[in-house]
Amino acid sequence: MKPIKVGLLGIGTVGAGTFNVLQRNQEDIRRRAGRGIEITMVAARNTERAARLTGGGCQIVDDPFLVVDSPDVQIVVELIGGYELPRELVLRAIANGKHVVTANKALLALHGNEIFAAAQEKGVMVAFEAAVAGGVPIIKALREGLTANRIESVAGIINGTTNFILSEMRDKGLDFDVVLKQAQELGYAELDPTFDIEGVDAAHKLTIMSAIAFGIPVQFERAHVEGISALQADDIRYAEELGYRIKLLGITRRSVVDGVEGIELRVHPTLIPTKRLIANVEGAMNAVLVEADAVGSTLYYGKGAGAEPTASSVIADLVDVTRLATVDPYCRVPHLAFQPNEMTDVAILPMSDITTSNYLRVYVNDQLGVMADLTRILADAGISIDAVLQKGARGDARTDIIMITHETQEKNVDAAIARIEALSSVVGKVIRIRLETLS
Amino acid sequence: MKPIKVGLLGIGTVGAGTFNVLQRNQEDIRRRAGRGIEITMVAARNTERAARLTGGGCQIVDDPFLVVDSPDVQIVVELIGGYELPRELVLRAIANGKHVVTANKALLALHGNEIFAAAQEKGVMVAFEAAVAGGVPIIKALREGLTANRIESVAGIINGTTNFILSEMRDKGLDFDVVLKQAQELGYAELDPTFDIEGVDAAHKLTIMSAIAFGIPVQFERAHVEGISALQADDIRYAEELGYRIKLLGITRRSVVDGVEGIELRVHPTLIPTKRLIANVEGAMNAVLVEADAVGSTLYYGKGAGAEPTASSVIADLVDVTRLATVDPYCRVPHLAFQPNEMTDVAILPMSDITTSNYLRVYVNDQLGVMADLTRILADAGISIDAVLQKGARGDARTDIIMITHETQEKNVDAAIARIEALSSVVGKVIRIRLETLS
Numbered sequence: 027m028k029p030i031k032v033g034l035l036g037i038g039t040v041g042a043g044t045f046n047v048l049q050r051n052q053e054d055i056r057r058r059a060g061r062g063i064e065i066t067m068v069a070a071r072n073t074e075r076a077a078r079l080t081g082g083g084c085q086i087v088d089d090p091f092l093v094v095d096s097p098d099v100q101i102v103v104e105l106i107g108g109y110e111l112p113r114e115l116v117l118r119a120i121a122n123g124k125h126v127v128t129a130n131k132a133l134l135a136l137h138g139n140e141i142f143a144a145a146q147e148k149g150v151m152v153a154f155e156a157a158v159a160g161g162v163p164i165i166k167a168l169r170e171g172l173t174a175n176r177i178e179s180v181a182g183i184i185n186g187t188t189n190f191i192l193s194e195m196r197d198k199g200l201d202f203d204v205v206l207k208q209a210q211e212l213g214y215a216e217l218d219p220t221f222d223i224e225g226v227d228a229a230h231k232l233t234i235m236s237a238i239a240f241g242i243p244v245q246f247e248r249a250h251v252e253g254i255s256a257l258q259a260d261d262i263r264y265a266e267e268l269g270y271r272i273k274l275l276g277i278t279r280r281s282v283v284d285g286v287e288g289i290e291l292r293v294h295p296t297l298i299p300t301k302r303l304i305a306n307v308e309g310a311m312n313a314v315l316v317e318a319d320a321v322g323s324t325l326y327y328g329k330g331a332g333a334e335p336t337a338s339s340v341i342a343d344l345v346d347v348t349r350l351a352t353v354d355p356y357c358r359v360p361h362l363a364f365q366p367n368e369m370t371d372v373a374i375l376p377m378s379d380i381t382t383s384n385y386l387r388v389y390v391n392d393q394l395g396v397m398a399d400l401t402r403i404l405a406d407a408g409i410s411i412d413a414v415l416q417k418g419a420r421g422d423a424r425t426d427i428i429m430i431t432h433e434t435q436e437k438n439v440d441a442a443i444a445r446i447e448a449l450s451s452v453v454g455k456v457i458r459i460r461l462e463t464l465s
Numbered sequence: 466m467k468p469i470k471v472g473l474l475g476i477g478t479v480g481a482g483t484f485n486v487l488q489r490n491q492e493d494i495r496r497r498a499g500r501g502i503e504i505t506m507v508a509a510r511n512t513e514r515a516a517r518l519t520g521g522g523c524q525i526v527d528d529p530f531l532v533v534d535s536p537d538v539q540i541v542v543e544l545i546g547g548y549e550l551p552r553e554l555v556l557r558a559i560a561n562g563k564h565v566v567t568a569n570k571a572l573l574a575l576h577g578n579e580i581f582a583a584a585q586e587k588g589v590m591v592a593f594e595a596a597v598a599g600g601v602p603i604i605k606a607l608r609e610g611l612t613a614n615r616i617e618s619v620a621g622i623i624n625g626t627t628n629f630i631l632s633e634m635r636d637k638g639l640d641f642d643v644v645l646k647q648a649q650e651l652g653y654a655e656l657d658p659t660f661d662i663e664g665v666d667a668a669h670k671l672t673i674m675s676a677i678a679f680g681i682p683v684q685f686e687r688a689h690v691e692g693i694s695a696l697q698a699d700d701i702r703y704a705e706e707l708g709y710r711i712k713l714l715g716i717t718r719r720s721v722v723d724g725v726e727g728i729e730l731r732v733h734p735t736l737i738p739t740k741r742l743i744a745n746v747e748g749a750m751n752a753v754l755v756e757a758d759a760v761g762s763t764l765y766y767g768k769g770a771g772a773e774p775t776a777s778s779v780i781a782d783l784v785d786v787t788r789l790a791t792v793d794p795y796c797r798v799p800h801l802a803f804q805p806n807e808m809t810d811v812a813i814l815p816m817s818d819i820t821t822s823n824y825l826r827v828y829v830n831d832q833l834g835v836m837a838d839l840t841r842i843l844a845d846a847g848i849s850i851d852a853v854l855q856k857g858a859r860g861d862a863r864t865d866i867i868m869i870t871h872e873t874q875e876k877n878v879d880a881a882i883a884r885i886e887a888l889s890s891v892v893g894k895v896i897r898i899r900l901e902t903l904s
Contacts, residue, residue, distance in 0.1 A: 166609060170785065174486050174777045321774045322600065324767035325766040326763070338614055338757070339610075357792050
């Protein structure tokens with residue numbers, strides 16, 4: 027059988043990684059796929075660099091539309107990033123009857139419904155293992171490995187940059203700004219790190235996993251997105267003292283509020299008991315913990331970014347697409363795990379409806395009755411306390427009071443925090459970090 | 466589309482789990498698979514119990530051959546266990562043109578080559594996700610998720626019984642015999658636990674993973690198999706003091722000996738640095754760590770046994786088979802990851818050729834010059850020492866000397882141990898446990 031022909035859109039870090047791995051392991055890949063996979067055309071802004079990287083074995087163009095329109099190309103690999111241009115290219119590739127492989131989580135989190143509908147109608151595949159958790163085959167696990175299950179929740183460390191920063195903050199007791207600067211110097215964080223540190227990238231990935239886990243459309247606009255830029259070294263230390271580690275988690279979960287089922291979809295810093303396996307995922311690594319009714323807890327761990335780990339997933343998709351390119355579309359795995367006519371419309375819950383435990387840190391003037399005031403406010407709001415830690419004054423007459431609450435609905439916590447902040451003995455804002463036991 | 470019809474051979478723990486999960490989640494499974502999956506026929510020794518368990522919805526027979534010969538059954542699920550009868554049933558099902566799903570690792574580790582060849586010839590699928598690591602979709606990860614990679618090694622905690630026993634021994638400082646008895650009382654270990662505690666079950670699973678990872682035939686007879694029954698609580702404690710945890714690992718790895726490539730295939734107790742994620746897999750849980758050239762390290766964790774976790778994998782296979790039942794066999798994933806005509810014959814290495822670090826414990830009469838004798842013997846054998854720990858006498862004039870060696874070929878260690886045991890100052894046997902840094 028002749029090799030299948032692949033057109034590459036973009037040959038940056040992941041594109042070059044894909045080209046290199048495909049070339050280095052071409053024999054092993056062919057022995058598995060039963061057919062060669064060949065990149066025959068590459069679109070790149072810098073065509074000279076692209077020619078150098080590819081060694082002259084394929085056609086280089088600067089206009090990506092030439093690739094998606096080429097009658098020779100059977101699979102288009104989109105590695106440009108961003109939203110609008112990739113959307114246009116992917117939709118045109120689909121319209122031209124080509125299969126698509128993409129690593130673009132932003133694209134799918136925002137335009138996934140439109141893209142999958144177009145692919146469905148045209149009978150082509152859009153594969154996206156590389157869009158979530160880099161080299162970890164988590165899409166395959168969720169979409170094919172756990173088909174027997176009613177999935178209850180997915181919780182993941184799905185952004186390597188923030189996990190690296192949090193690990194460094196904890197290891198070295200440094201503040202966020204200092205570590206971010208180091209991470210940028212080391213190339214672990216981008217010059218504009220906003221998408222990573224503010225949780226947007228994690229929310230893109232979580233949105234995709236949520237759709238697959240629960241059979242709902244992608245709904246990035248409904249996600250609660252909170253990053254790590256406000257985290258202080260003190261909180262990481264206090265959390266450790268109490269037996270917790272702070273991670274930026276993406277969490278999506280079935281939840282029943284007032285008798286109605288909804289889906290939680292939220293990214294925020296989270297205290298996790300230190301003894302949990304996922305709490306010990308350090309540095310730039312990713313891990314996804316899935317709870318499902320038959321299998322129980324499973325966890326998937328590996329490199330969430332980088333040229334070759336991401337290429338590993340892009341090429342796994344290429345092999346899958348190569349295998350199934352000619353079969354009846356009905357025999358393929360549906361894009362979002364459930365057959366398109368079998369999706370549900372369970373709503374994403376507003377954050378105020380969600381129930382979690384909380385870490386609250388209140389900075390107070392160390393005066394008589396402060397603790398009584400705090401505990402009274404919490405009791406009034408129906409919030410019970412699991413643990414309290416009071417830390418000595420920092421040279422002034424002030425002190426940190428840290429409280430771990432039992433599970434409470436978000437809106438109650440918001441109200442209690444507002445009342446606490448209004449106390450004359452309280453200095454500044456209350457620091458609140460959500461807590462998940464993941465048990 | 467009409468539901469696909471499944472015949473079940475055996476309705477013990479896993480069979481009943483499969484029936485229950487399939488029934489409980491039938492709507493979700495149909496919404497994913499695009500087609501219902503229905504158990505229409507069950508073979509069981511105790512037909513009354515089977516009728517009670519299935520609630521009368523399907524045909525119950527006591528002769529399993531009636532199921533594999535039934536023209537109505539499209540997929541046969543083999544959950545009988547053992548070797549010969551399942552072999553006969555599976556081969557007959559294949560000959561009858563039926564697809565097969567099995568959880569039987571012993572069967573595949575011993576007769577896999579014959580079974581896969583028969584299936585290949587007949588154009589049917591034999592799926593076996595449930596045979597390794599229970600509910601963890603590790604076969605899918607290795608066979609489909611990592612197709613881009615040259616896999617370097619697979620190391621796994623793939624027997625829950627032994628991991629439970631080791632966890633308890635460490636937690637409670639108890640000896641093997643005591644914990645085994647407790648495990649049996651709790652139902653975590655079988656009445657005849659030989660297959661588990663002597664490493665045979667782990668070696669079956671490892672043999673299957675090895676074939677998939679490296680594209681070689683299953684070769685259980687070449688595996689080095691060593692269990693945990695000789696492990697002492699002292700060694701677990703000493704290992705902890707030195708920063709290691711002892712796990713029963715199945716390890717398969719590419720290795721070059723004297724310029725020739727071979728495959729390591731071995732199950733034995735192993736010291737692992739405590740800080741590794743896999744060292745912290747406790748109780749009856751399973752985890753598999755895969756090293757591959759593009760993706761780096763990935764780890765897969767979950768329940769390795771039990772009715773519903775195993776059923777989760779059986780049903781995932783049923784969904785895969787349902788999807789691909791009608792496609793050209795060439796479009797399916799090959800049974801052992803590589804196309805049947807693309808397997809290799811890289812040899813399994815004899816244990817004596819393998820290189821590892823080692824934990825050696827020598828029990829000695831605490832007399833002048835003992836340490837000099839020991840270190841001299843190791844130096845003569847070209848074995849360098851990474852750490853030494855000497856533990857005080859236990860009420861007699863004797864002492865334990867523990868040495869961690871650098872990496873050395875197994876045959877050198879064997880020779881050194883023989884010389885050490887011949888010393889007059891040494892009491893009894895040297896305890897040797899291999900060590901893997903897994904870095």
